[in-house]
Amino acid sequence: MRPPQHQFDPRVKPWWRVQLAIATAVPAVPLLVLGLLIAPARPWLLGPAAAIAVIGLVSLAALPVWWHRVHRWEVTDTAVYTLTGYFWRTWRIAPMSRIQTVDTTQGPLQRTFGLSTLVVTTASSAGAIKLEGLEQDQAAALAERLTELTDATPGDAT
Amino acid sequence: MSDRPTEPEGTAAEDLAVQDHAVEDPAAAEPETPWRRLHRDGLKSTALYMAGVMVGAGTPAAIALASGTSWPIALAWVLPGAALVIGAVVAFEAVRLRTTRYRVTATRVEMHTGLFFKRRRSLARERIRSVDLAANPLERVFGLTKVKVGTGETGSGSGSTTEQTLTLDSVHRTEADRLRQELLRRGAVASEVDTEGRLATWEPGWLKYAPLSFLTPMLAGIAVGAVFQVADWFGRGGLPVEITADLVEAHGPWTVLGVGLAALLLLGAIASLVLQGEAWWNHRLDREPGGTLRVRRGLMIARSLSLEEERIRGIEIVEPLGVRTAGAGRLDVVAIGLKTDQEGSDLSTLVPAAPLDKTLAAAEAVIGPLETGLAPHPRTALHRRLRWAGATILIAAGLATGAHLLWSMPALLSAAVVLAAVSTSAFAVWTAFDSYASLGHASGPRYLVSRRGSTRRATVHLDRSGIIGWRIQQSVFQRRMGLMTLDATTAAGKGHYAVIDADEHEILDFADDTVPDLLRPFLIREPVGDSAE
Numbered sequence: 229m230r231p232p233q234h235q236f237d238p239r240v241k242p243w244w245r246v247q248l249a250i251a252t253a254v255p256a257v258p259l260l261v262l263g264l265l266i267a268p269a270r271p272w273l274l275g276p277a278a279a280i281a282v283i284g285l286v287s288l289a290a291l292p293v294w295w296h297r298v299h300r301w302e303v304t305d306t307a308v309y310t311l312t313g314y315f316w317r318t319w320r321i322a323p324m325s326r327i328q329t330v331d332t333t334q335g336p337l338q339r340t341f342g343l344s345t346l347v348v349t350t351a352s353s354a355g356a357i358k359l360e361g362l363e364q365d366q367a368a369a370l371a372e373r374l375t376e377l378t379d380a381t382p383g384d385a386t
Numbered sequence: 387m388s389d390r391p392t393e394p395e396g397t398a399a400e401d402l403a404v405q406d407h408a409v410e411d412p413a414a415a416e417p418e419t420p421w422r423r424l425h426r427d428g429l430k431s432t433a434l435y436m437a438g439v440m441v442g443a444g445t446p447a448a449i450a451l452a453s454g455t456s457w458p459i460a461l462a463w464v465l466p467g468a469a470l471v472i473g474a475v476v477a478f479e480a481v482r483l484r485t486t487r488y489r490v491t492a493t494r495v496e497m498h499t500g501l502f503f504k505r506r507r508s509l510a511r512e513r514i515r516s517v518d519l520a521a522n523p524l525e526r527v528f529g530l531t532k533v534k535v536g537t538g539e540t541g542s543g544s545g546s547t548t549e550q551t552l553t554l555d556s557v558h559r560t561e562a563d564r565l566r567q568e569l570l571r572r573g574a575v576a577s578e579v580d581t582e583g584r585l586a587t588w589e590p591g592w593l594k595y596a597p598l599s600f601l602t603p604m605l606a607g608i609a610v611g612a613v614f615q616v617a618d619w620f621g622r623g624g625l626p627v628e629i630t631a632d633l634v635e636a637h638g639p640w641t642v643l644g645v646g647l648a649a650l651l652l653l654g655a656i657a658s659l660v661l662q663g664e665a666w667w668n669h670r671l672d673r674e675p676g677g678t679l680r681v682r683r684g685l686m687i688a689r690s691l692s693l694e695e696e697r698i699r700g701i702e703i704v705e706p707l708g709v710r711t712a713g714a715g716r717l718d719v720v721a722i723g724l725k726t727d728q729e730g731s732d733l734s735t736l737v738p739a740a741p742l743d744k745t746l747a748a749a750e751a752v753i754g755p756l757e758t759g760l761a762p763h764p765r766t767a768l769h770r771r772l773r774w775a776g777a778t779i780l781i782a783a784g785l786a787t788g789a790h791l792l793w794s795m796p797a798l799l800s801a802a803v804v805l806a807a808v809s810t811s812a813f814a815v816w817t818a819f820d821s822y823a824s825l826g827h828a829s830g831p832r833y834l835v836s837r838r839g840s841t842r843r844a845t846v847h848l849d850r851s852g853i854i855g856w857r858i859q860q861s862v863f864q865r866r867m868g869l870m871t872l873d874a875t876t877a878a879g880k881g882h883y884a885v886i887d888a889d890e891h892e893i894l895d896f897a898d899d900t901v902p903d904l905l906r907p908f909l910i911r912e913p914v915g916d917s918a919e
Binding site: 229302306313316320323326350351353354 | 495664854855856857858859860862865872874876877880881882894901903904905906908909910
């Protein structure tokens, strides 16, 4: 099986970095503040804070680049095809004729980076296929194209 | 009570007029189908039911009160209280029955209900996929039946299942039957008429498989929990433990353990027998005109499920370990709109645990000839399972030695711990071989077949045209062993059915053959090209 053709927009890397930074800061900053305020417990609070910060910084530097290389997507005239994960690789293929809804979503963070997520659902309860981190105009264009293509197929896609 | 029925009558009539105005859809209003009401005997059944509940709840309350004060005072509290509750529920029910209207138009099923908060439900008839009838013993006395109309929107996204079903609680038996036939009639033209008739009939002898099901240990566990709960209600939560300790003192630990376990399992087996007997008594599986399958069953609660065959995407033959050792299995249906997610739900079961040849015959009657020659999976799949067993053994051994190092245990407990570790290890190894033996897949003219599992061995026959996508998974460990898991997603049943740990090259060709043109554009025919990282 060949991997899907496209990588996500390079801007996903700063977007992922901000997400990781937030995920690191949420436990680390309170620990830091408490550690500065409560002198007797300082080593017990600053130690974990430092550990979390180091792990956070390392993943911040390495993971987004890694993910950007690993996650791929492709939309052809007949199917939506994605590949995610490296240690647990998952390829997903949904034929155009079975797609029920196509949505785009954009969170506040994504908006600042000009990204958006394309969500493709089928009638299966196995979950939607998400293309997270497409350039927003491209996502809108894709959604439009997919909607046109799926509207052209009759039936209730089950 | 005497003037109550007249009052809602007036509001209900107004209500009706308003609702008819409110119907904007000209297509639905045109034929002017009359509105129908729920059956008024539902009130009697509710009153009797509440009276029963009140006797059940009131008696202990009265006893408890009387032990503190005296009988007249206790009754003076409990009787009016019970009357009040019964009255309130019956009054509420009377209003509900009076204000609920339903009708079946050419295109929709509509139901309006509520006095102050009006609810209007409307289902498109073309979306109806199942009609489920059920009657408890009280309702049967009055000839009543609950009708549940399902559209079975299983897709993810908004709209829970409750929004997609419409329940008429309750109508007369003949009306329920009429509704069932009318609502599922529309496919009549397209279906093949030559295959009507009985597909499977339950035999009382099949009840012997009931104690072998996983219900037995589960019910035994529930019984133990219930004993503690009841003891706790009376403020004596420790009592069961004390009694057990006394028994151990009197008869020795091994006797108590052995007899206790045997008694509990016997209790569980009887309970399981009773439950399954109630659920499956007089079970029949029929194919009815218009291309519907109908399952009828039940001793106390009469159940009937009608399923449009157009919505069936396959079947699953399920052989849980206990039942399998007796050479039996059950038949489940993989259908759109029947949730099979919850384990223990028997809604999708067409034939309960029965001798395997009977189950297979029923399966063939439902979907046609079954594909039997399943391709085995590579030996590496067995090695993978043996590694899991090895990990289990290491953990069990570690826990057992750890426990011995940390605490000095009496000989009895020590023996029990060692025994548990050894039996866990043996079971893990056996499971590895058994689940490998279960693995298999095939692709027939119409169905994809996949078999897997040891404690719950299941063979799914999934309609190839019902596959709406692939999810292919490979972990690092699988990649090293050249294995791959192919998951077929579908709108029916549990949503996806997997062929696990198959050969990575063979399975892609298999997927390509099963659903033509879906995977093809993404395949590289030279397997060497893929391994380049």
